[in-house]
Amino acid sequence: MSVSSEDLFGQILGLGEDWEVFQTESVEERNTIFIRVRETASLLSSQRCREDKRYKVKLYDHAPRRFWRHLNVFNGECVIECALPRLQCNHCGKIWRAKAPWEGKCKGLSNEFEAFALTLMKEMPVKSAGEILARMTIACGVC
Ligand SMILES: [Zn+2]
Secondary structure: OOOOHHHHHHHHHOOOOOEEEEEEEEEHHHOEEEEEEEEOHHHHHHOEOOOOOOOEEEEEEEOOOEEEEEEEEOOEEEEEEEOOEEEEEOOOOOEEEOOOOOEOOOOOEEHHHHHHHHHHHHHOOHHHHHHHHHHHHHOOOOO
């Protein structure tokens, strides 16, 4: 049985059932792998209204496409790309943006990248850690 690169990256990112990798693109001149993710039908059935958990939601639309710098994969830079869905409550009509499992606290960084950055800062002088992180993020070019 062969595993597609989409399935492989979905497992690496730990996306679960609510999200799927639908495309990967390796941009060789930038040594970057773009991982394009979208929600699955299961997201809509697993979410409930934020005001009242009894009520189900539907897809309203998608927010503009965003990018998150993720940890390097196969020695290449890894960027997650996704237009996050906006959900609407079937009952009260409120609309909000779905939260993705990889979102970090900083815009443009995945939670695993943030955890890596924090480890670096603990283990080495801040200046050295800053230099490594600057090299990793500036080269990205999209975030
Ligand atoms: Zn509601």
